[in-house]
Amino acid sequence: MRLVAAVACCVLLAGSTAWQERLPQEEELEAGGDNQTEQDYQDDYAAQWAAASPQWVNEAVRDVAYYLRSHKFNDYDRRFFTSPANVTKPLYAGFPDPPLRTLHWEVNKYCSASFLSCLHYLHEKALQAELRRAEDTVVLVLSGAVKDEQQEDEAELACQKHRRLDWVGAQPFHGHLERFQWRTTASYFMCWYTMHEVPDLAALGERCDNHASCMDSWRGPASYDPRADDRQPFLCAAYSFCPDPCCPDRHYDTLASCWAREDNPCYSDAPPESRVCSVQRSRNTDLVSIIRGMWNVSCSCLRPGFEWSSRFGLCVDVNECIRNLHSCDEKTQACFNTPGSFECICRWGFLYNKEQKQCVRNDLLMAAETGSIEKKKGSIVKKILSYIVPSAIQTDLFSEYFKNGHQSTRFPLTASLTLSLTTCKLLKYIMT
Structure with a gap:
């Protein structure tokens, strides 16, 4: 029996130095969930974790990635807007600004415990949605389940029907606002696990260059967005769970088209041939910074001995002395x-x-x-x-x-x- 209490305080999560560690919980947050202890949570899922085969984990990651990709590319900030037509900053361009005042308590409970606990819980919810990955026309076409054009048309009609039901009903949540809070919190944690390079997120094993919205009438089953290349480690996970601070548009045919845009952080201070922008995962592992949209991006610096500073938005001098990059004799x-x-x-x-x-x-x-x-x-x-x-x-x-x-x-x-x-x-x- 769940006793759900209203949580009126703001919750700030402290970043962890390792993705395996459990994040600290606020007392108010604990009061909003079950009366079970953390040991109860661990015991409830212990058997399922032990039996979690690599095949199940991979299938669960695909389903969760699809569900959160639908949120990233198709939803909008329900707190301030009533229609996507009025949105000033889409979710694929950045996490909601301002951030959530309160994380969804249930997502926080399971996802701060461990990656497998988080994945199991998110997967259960994703399978309760009206539009699921297994019913998407793109997935059916790429898997070979659809044999001809007639079957594809029938699959697309069914997919669009589920999509409309999902958009209107927001199942399995109590309205669109809760679903927005839930999926945003889930994206926070899954993006955080991606930055920590959890091995199960290295590759999805299928194309992820779609927006989880049935068949794209313009591009077909694959958009060939270079940011969603599953052959490169963790790219599909980042494409599904994280915004892209370097290339904040919905689609790019080539990365060169991203470097040439003025919203590229490396655009203003570099010549055309040196505007490459990248996000190093090892430098973006703090959960609070991810939630607040404080990303460390890397740009090319032409002067030797200088590096890009995301804090100042320019190239700064590398202090070889502090970083021990010098060749001086320490004794003399x-x-x-x-x-x-x-x-x-x-x-x-x-x-x-x-x-x-x-x-x-x-x-x-x-x-x-x-x-x-x-x-x-x-x-x-x-x-x-x-x-x-x-x-x-x-x-x-x-x-x-x-x-x-x-x-x-x-x-x-x-x-x-x-x-x-x-x-x-x-x-x-x-x-x-």
């Missing part, structure tokens, strides 16, 4: 980040030796720090300056700088930094 050198590259400067206590072409230990500085040299200010200052300045000027950086005719009072930043730190610490020791 420090990495100094520069625009598009980096430089290796000698660490404190080392000076660059031109003959050896490496940073060597500064014995005089070490002696000053340990107090093993006598503090005779008149003679030692001369000795320090005669030792530091020529050694610094002999470095490749300084030599090249002076050869180009620069004034000796204007040193490059990295070299002057090394010289200044060395001089200041020595003089501080002397004056104490």
Whole structure:
């Protein structure tokens, strides 16, 4: 006996670091469902999970993908619009904006537990809809169940009838608004599992380049949209469950036609030959960000040492020092980040030796720090300056700088930094 309570609070789900982990539940959300515990949920489905054959999993993924693809390409935001003609942003262009204030409690209960729990529950609901994948004309034609044109016409009439019933009745839900909330929440989770590359979503094993709306009178049983190529891992899953932040239109004949559109995020800051946009799944695994439509896309950057930043919408410098992409000797050198590259400067206590072409230990500085040299200010200052300045000027950086005719009072930043730190610490020791 289900006791359904009204949930008035907003629910925010924390992202998980691994798709196998269960997402935390809000107390209010738990109150809205069964009185069963999570262990009860696990026990109820344990036998079915154990008996879930690869064939069943694949068939269930196909049915759920079809059902949610129908939502993505044919439905609209029922919260704010009464007709698809008034929609400003279709669902295939992005998840609803603003996001759902409250996730559908039942979808959240099963889909936050595990992928198999989610798939089993979604599959049960998808099979209760008026329009099901097994009755779609496209599926019947591609599977060979339809033998001739007459059978195809009969199948199409039946498919269109089920489609109208599905559009009007919204079975098995209590109206269109609940179905919209349910299918949006289901899309959130299935897209999230796709970004985490759950192996069962790698390939559907059938064409997915249709909009789950019976036969397309213009394109026929296949649209040949390159974004729905099941030969490429996880493309069909992403096409069925996720919006496309790079190519937000309903259909593309080629990816080149997507790159040439102004709504391509990489369009404005790149020349025509470098407007390729991609979504790296490993960089889009946070559930809350997916729900909010905060996608990390990747664009091509022409300058070496720069990468695309989705946060700022432009190419930014790669900090090789922080990412440990440099080649500096960790014992004797420090990495100094520069625009598009980096430089290796000698660490404190080392000076660059031109003959050896490496940073060597500064014995005089070490002696000053340990107090093993006598503090005779008149003679030692001369000795320090005669030792530091020529050694610094002999470095490749300084030599090249002076050869180009620069004034000796204007040193490059990295070299002057090394010289200044060395001089200041020595003089501080002397004056104490």
